[in-house]
Amino acid sequence: MTLLRLARATGTVVPALLRGGGVRLASSKASGSDAALEIVARSKSFGGYVTRYRHYAETLKCDMGFAVYTPPVCETDPAAKCPTMYWLSGLTCDDTNFITKAGAQKYLAENNLMVVCPDTSPRGCNLPGEDDAYDFGTGAGFYISATTEHYKDHYHMYEYITQELPSFVEQHLPALPAARSILGHSMGGLGALNLYLKNPTQYKTVSAFSPICNPINCAWGQKAFRGYLGDDEATWQAWDPCMLLSQTDLDALPEILISQGLADEFLESQLRPSSLPKHKNIRLEMHEGYDHSYYFIASFIEQHIKHHAAALTR
Amino acid sequence: MTLLRLARATGTVVPALLRGGGVRLASSKASGSDAALEIVARSKSFGGYVTRYRHYAETLKCDMGFAVYTPPVCETDPAAKCPTMYWLSGLTCDDTNFITKAGAQKYLAENNLMVVCPDTSPRGCNLPGEDDAYDFGTGAGFYISATTEHYKDHYHMYEYITQELPSFVEQHLPALPAARSILGHSMGGLGALNLYLKNPTQYKTVSAFSPICNPINCAWGQKAFRGYLGDDEATWQAWDPCMLLSQTDLDALPEILISQGLADEFLESQLRPSSLPKHKNIRLEMHEGYDHSYYFIASFIEQHIKHHAAALTR
Numbered sequence: 047m048t049l050l051r052l053a054r055a056t057g058t059v060v061p062a063l064l065r066g067g068g069v070r071l072a073s074s075k076a077s078g079s080d081a082a083l084e085i086v087a088r089s090k091s092f093g094g095y096v097t098r099y100r101h102y103a104e105t106l107k108c109d110m111g112f113a114v115y116t117p118p119v120c121e122t123d124p125a126a127k128c129p130t131m132y133w134l135s136g137l138t139c140d141d142t143n144f145i146t147k148a149g150a151q152k153y154l155a156e157n158n159l160m161v162v163c164p165d166t167s168p169r170g171c172n173l174p175g176e177d178d179a180y181d182f183g184t185g186a187g188f189y190i191s192a193t194t195e196h197y198k199d200h201y202h203m204y205e206y207i208t209q210e211l212p213s214f215v216e217q218h219l220p221a222l223p224a225a226r227s228i229l230g231h232s233m234g235g236l237g238a239l240n241l242y243l244k245n246p247t248q249y250k251t252v253s254a255f256s257p258i259c260n261p262i263n264c265a266w267g268q269k270a271f272r273g274y275l276g277d278d279e280a281t282w283q284a285w286d287p288c289m290l291l292s293q294t295d296l297d298a299l300p301e302i303l304i305s306q307g308l309a310d311e312f313l314e315s316q317l318r319p320s321s322l323p324k325h326k327n328i329r330l331e332m333h334e335g336y337d338h339s340y341y342f343i344a345s346f347i348e349q350h351i352k353h354h355a356a357a358l359t360r
Numbered sequence: 361m362t363l364l365r366l367a368r369a370t371g372t373v374v375p376a377l378l379r380g381g382g383v384r385l386a387s388s389k390a391s392g393s394d395a396a397l398e399i400v401a402r403s404k405s406f407g408g409y410v411t412r413y414r415h416y417a418e419t420l421k422c423d424m425g426f427a428v429y430t431p432p433v434c435e436t437d438p439a440a441k442c443p444t445m446y447w448l449s450g451l452t453c454d455d456t457n458f459i460t461k462a463g464a465q466k467y468l469a470e471n472n473l474m475v476v477c478p479d480t481s482p483r484g485c486n487l488p489g490e491d492d493a494y495d496f497g498t499g500a501g502f503y504i505s506a507t508t509e510h511y512k513d514h515y516h517m518y519e520y521i522t523q524e525l526p527s528f529v530e531q532h533l534p535a536l537p538a539a540r541s542i543l544g545h546s547m548g549g550l551g552a553l554n555l556y557l558k559n560p561t562q563y564k565t566v567s568a569f570s571p572i573c574n575p576i577n578c579a580w581g582q583k584a585f586r587g588y589l590g591d592d593e594a595t596w597q598a599w600d601p602c603m604l605l606s607q608t609d610l611d612a613l614p615e616i617l618i619s620q621g622l623a624d625e626f627l628e629s630q631l632r633p634s635s636l637p638k639h640k641n642i643r644l645e646m647h648e649g650y651d652h653s654y655y656f657i658a659s660f661i662e663q664h665i666k667h668h669a670a671a672l673t674r
Contacts, residue, residue, distance in 0.1 A: 061452045061494045063625060064546065066461055066654030090623065091655035138375040146654070147380055149463040180375045232378065309404065311377060340380030341405035344463070 066146070068096060083218050086111060092155040093118035096145055101214060105205045106168040112211065113141040113163040117155045120220045127222040129250075129358035130160040130215065131351075132207065134230030134237040136256075137266070138185045141165045144231075147340040150347050157355040162215055164207060166233070168200045175273070181266050182273050188261075189237030190285050192274040201274055208241055208248065224248075227354045231255040231343060232317075233266070239287035239302070243294060251357035253303040253350045255343050256310055260288040260321035267316075288321045296325040303329050303353045305346050307336030380460070382410060397532050400425060406469040407432035410459055415528065419519040420482040426525065427459040427477040431469045434534045441536040443564075443672035444474040444529065445665075446521065448544030448551040450570075451580070452499045455479045458545075461654040464661050471669040476529055478521060480547070482514045489587070495580050496587050502575075503551030504599050506588040515588055522555055522562065538562075541668045545569040545657060546631075547580070553601035553616070557608060565671035567617040567664045569657050570624055574602040574635035581630075602635045610639040617643050617667045619660050621650030 063069065068089035086098040094117040103110040119126045131154075133144045144150065144163045154161055167187030173196050176183035192201035216223045228249045230238035235257025242252035261267020262282045271282040283289040306319050313319070322328055336342040377383065382403035400412040408431040417424040433440045445468075447458045458464065458477045468475055481501030488510050490497035506515035530537045542563045544552035549571025556566035575581020576596045585596040597603040620633050627633070636642055650656040 063652050064451045064494070065453055066457060066652075066657070068653045068655055069623075069625065069651050089651050089653045089655040090621070090649040090659070092659045096655055137378045139379055143380060146461050149466070149658070151655075151658070152463070180378070307404070309383075311383065335404040337383050337403050338377050338380075339382045339403045340460070341382055341403040341410055341465075343380070344465070345404070345406045 092151040094120065094155055103206055103210060105202045105210045107200055108168045108171055110165055111141045113145040114219060115145060115151050115154050115161045116220060117158050119158050127220045128158050128160045129225035130162055130221045131354050132226060132228045133161055133163045134189060134234030135166050136232030136234050138180050139166050148347050149344040150351060153348050153351040157351060159355060160221055164211055171200045173197060182269055188233060188270045189241060190274055194274055194276050197274050208245055225358055227251045227358055229253040229350060233258055236261060236287060240285055243290040251300055251354055253353055255305050256307060256317055256338055257304060258317055260286060260318045262286045264316045264318060291323050296323065296327055299327045301327050301329055303350060305331050305333065307333050307342045309335050310338045312338055406465040408434060408469050417520055417524060419516045419524045421514055422482045422485055424479055425455045427455040428533060429459060429465050429468050429475045430534060431472050433472050441534050442472050442474045443539035444476055444535045445668050446540060446542045447475055447477045448503060448548030449480050450546030450548050452494050453480050462661050463658040464665060467662050467665040471665060473669060474535055478525055485514045487511060496583055502547060502584045503555060504588055508588055508590050511588050522559055539672055541565045541672055543567040543664060547572055550575060550601060554599055557604040565614055565668055567667055569619050570621065570631055570652055571618060572631055574600060574632045576600045578630045578632060605637050610637065610641055613641045615641050615643055617664060619645050619647065621647050621656045623649050624652045626652055
């Protein structure tokens, strides 16, 4: 990759538009009570709008971006408020991957649903080791509450996603208060399962694509938990979906939808869906030939959105 | 952007998979008669497959990548051959933008169509000025036949797209010979219109999103044509859709579909759809609120694929 192409990838305004990143609004701080919410980019999509916002996150002590889709009903009825799906992305992703690649907007528009896509970690905190690897630190927050010396002041993605972000979204955007669900992919599938199981009344439902099911027993999880929680492995169990499910009354659980590709490169080494308890309320669908990519997510996102719509509009 | 993030953007195998780029196959040269065709990446998508190929392009004298979607019928029937849409991307894009962002695969699968997405210019030829700007040289081939001293040995995207690539695709992939159509976005919309109007019997139909309609009268076109064709402006007219349409019997023309967003940042300065001739066979649809991004393309790709399917399966 040439230096020029790298410069392009960092995004001056015109090339970003040409590549399809939407309209970048350099300085669109909202006024009055919305002063804390900056619009970074906004594009019409399936009759609604994709908007990238930026705000200061108190829980993370840094600026954070997040992407939102608001369906057409928010344009036609200024008083409309919609149930909201929270999408958690995987390792190396940011707030843009889902909204550009998953093909969800058509189905969100049809079902009058919003989606909120947060970033995957604090950014730019300059912590020791934060930028040394793709699977720890920047882009790899694991949606937990860090307790280790270097990370405990910033890496609180758990509090950010479960508390600060929905509160902020419901204050500033046309989101129906407390009509929330959660889903995600890979590290974000792990996050979605953990956050739901730890807060079952806060979310109407959960689903996951290719989640890291049993992180205490895979390299990605062990590395992250050692870095964010320390060497006491007993503390790791509070962030492991299989451990949380073992403490849950599965008969009382609403159905959890999990989609997994059988050609996923990380299936046995990192994701381990075979570690999930076998139960009628854990609907694990294994799909022949699909890998770990957004091509898999796009192929089954309609099914997931219908699963969420049913729970959110019940 | 940190150096690490730049390193990530250049793509080692694991982070690329995590971000959703599909399975990268480092060395999958096909054997025998397919030896010239290397598979770079392959992912199942809506029952078919997205595959990125790499081959040596004789017309361009460099290696070129292109992306293909083959619908499910190619998996279920090894003898199946499908009509093929050629998608031409815009400035700064490569072979991946359409296949990752447009959400076309669902409709290609439903209509038993292939799509072939070439890159937007020769790559890595190290020509003077090739990497100095986003709108000329690398990523900006304009789908023409260059005649200027520095560019005439490599910048022959016109011959590559109209001759070498379809011949190669129909030899190596399940493409129905000569059942081709063409479409594109922005610079690629210009390319699609030009290539169709210069070869009306080679393509069953054409459509365009936000095309550069009258390049001899906008800055992007003038810069490109001066660089690739030289200072004699009379030679530029052969690559201008409005000029070609003025020499075409519009009554005998099959319907051309053109979609344009009214909130497109480049509408008046570069694209100039108002310069197109007014005629019933030029169906110019102006969409309120949509910009130049792939969010616009994704919102109307179903309509375009139906337009192509009707012509390709007639």
